[in-house]
Amino acid sequence: MEVTPTEPPAEAMESLHVSNPETAGSSGTSNPNPAAQLSLEQRFQIVRSVGEECIQEDELRNLLEKKPEPVCYDGFEPSGRMHIAQGVMKTINVNKLTSAGCRVKIWIADWFAKLNNKMGGDLKKIEIVGRYLIEIWKAAGMDLDGGKVEFLWSSKEINGRADEYWPLVLDIAQKNNLKRIIRCSQIMGRSEQDELTAAQIFYPCMQCADIFFLKADICQLGMDQRKVNVLAREYCDDIKRKNKPIILSHHMLPGLQQGQEKMSKSDETSAIFMEDEEAEVNVKIKKAYCPPKIVEGNPCLEYIKYIILPWFNEFTVDRSAENGGNKTFKTFEELIADYESGELHPADLKPALAKALNKILEPVREHFKKDSNAKDLLKRVKAYRVTK
Template sequence: MDKIDIVKRNLVEIIQEEELEELISKGIQPKIYAGYEPSGKIHLGHLLTIFKLLDFKRIGFKVIVLLSDLHAYLNNKGSLEEIEEVAKMNKKVFEATGLDADYVIGSSFQLDPEYMKNVLILSRKVTLNRARRSMDEVGRNMKTAKVSQIIYPLMQVMDIARLDVDVALGGIDQRKIHMLAREEIPEMGFRKPICAHLPIIEGLDGEKMSSSKTNFIAVDDSEEDIEKKINSSFCPPGSIENNPIIAIFKYFIFQRYDKVIIERDIRYGGDVVYSNFTNFKNDYLEGNLHPVDLKKNAINYLNKILSPIREKI
């Protein structure tokens, strides 16, 4: 697998792929960042971006992890003191995944006069409607949005500029903010970022996975917790639509294992081996795999993946 294929796997889109290919071909060490609001436990949604950062690290990128404490505060995720404590715990978990990165606390530079001056300059360039639209999929309680949540995307744009990164990585819900950065910061003398977007994976109830809900698997969940959560999760037979168990296989299990063995009783056909996700998915769609067998094997594989992380926390 060549470098571009490594970084492309599991991404929804790259804006623009040609720019990324050119960047990789230069033979320099480019920089990629992802920002995280410290607002709860690190779950599989976060692990998806961590795995992708590890992919970029593997092909020679410098990785920056921004623990966006002020963003969490602006987005109503707790007091500054509470967020500070969560940030410390989050960093410990990130490090336990083996991600060798520069860990940066947002408030370490976001209160600097030059940074805030640029946020104000940007605020004169961006309409109120666009700033609000860019937060629609990111913000909490946007029907009663606070002014702080309009400042949020402007600061995220300036984070990209200040950190001087080549690539901004995030979920597809970050797309509008990233597009704002691509369009506006070059006129302010900063480089235009390449944007890499991951899917938003389903929670155990088939809805968006979120730290504010109880529909996630945390990376430090015990084996017993994972078994209980998986066994009670949504997994419609013969359907991959909003199916969290299928998502776990696609984005985590097949990401880590070249060969996936679905162990099952000989009465139901015995064990079956898959070397790629497509064949696995098609068998499930055709009814050749039962949800119970998927859940049992998802539990086993997830515990293998998460056990080394749990041991280090």
């Protein structure tokens, strides 16, 4: 029997109403809405700084001018231990967005992890991993007390509003050919050449639908998710929707070894994990690719640019007087100038980087040692086999 899906419900397609200002407080401040003290340009610069790319800047500025609390959507598959890019970079980015008045919906994509065969497709294991990831963000300092960050489990939300979600997915599927959908396979960590299951072909249609289902104004995801976010903007053309989701794609931190464009959870030498012990961090950084005077493709320098400087607003190198003495860098440009000239050597940079990383990770390590629930979650996650 041929079924003609109805047009996506208007409720799914409209922009989210401004939330109750009484719940918009931010922790650690007497001002219930610190973003209200910022100018439009200040808010724009903070939000824009999150993305390596923004589609489109004029739309972002217009959104911030017209809507006090735009909704940002971010999502993740619970697929194993959390590396530092997902842990620290996401914490930095979420805190920037909430400081500028945004609300952040973090989509715990458990069904998507099952579709993509993560944790062998075992939903119980996937849930354990999801709970472990939330514990890390709590310990890392993500601003969860202000009421502006919401964790949503995809299975629960979709089941609760199935009549809204599935017509939307079907409509997106009908308006795109198979070739266009397969081109989005990068979002799953797959390539167009991989032998995809039918479930993995369905995945991009669902992720595109998420954006509208969550009433997101801004898609705040990595550069590797860009294609499906563009698909969502193209879908707006198909349905004659004027307000398109703004794409704010953040930088992808490379692996620690030479030529690794992206960190890998299955290769423990490629990444620092959020609960790595101090000695593990030291060894990984010591073995990391960091050629003297070479900036391009240098993962240690990327760590400093995207993690250390945004976190501490400076990077301090301790070294002997014969090697130039201690120096604190306030900007990445200043650091690069010294590194390219040879004035700053990897032998001095690496210990300073490891020290700074350990300072960031120490509260997370402590949380997983002292909190019995977190400790149990970590033990279980470490026992799981990571599946591609």
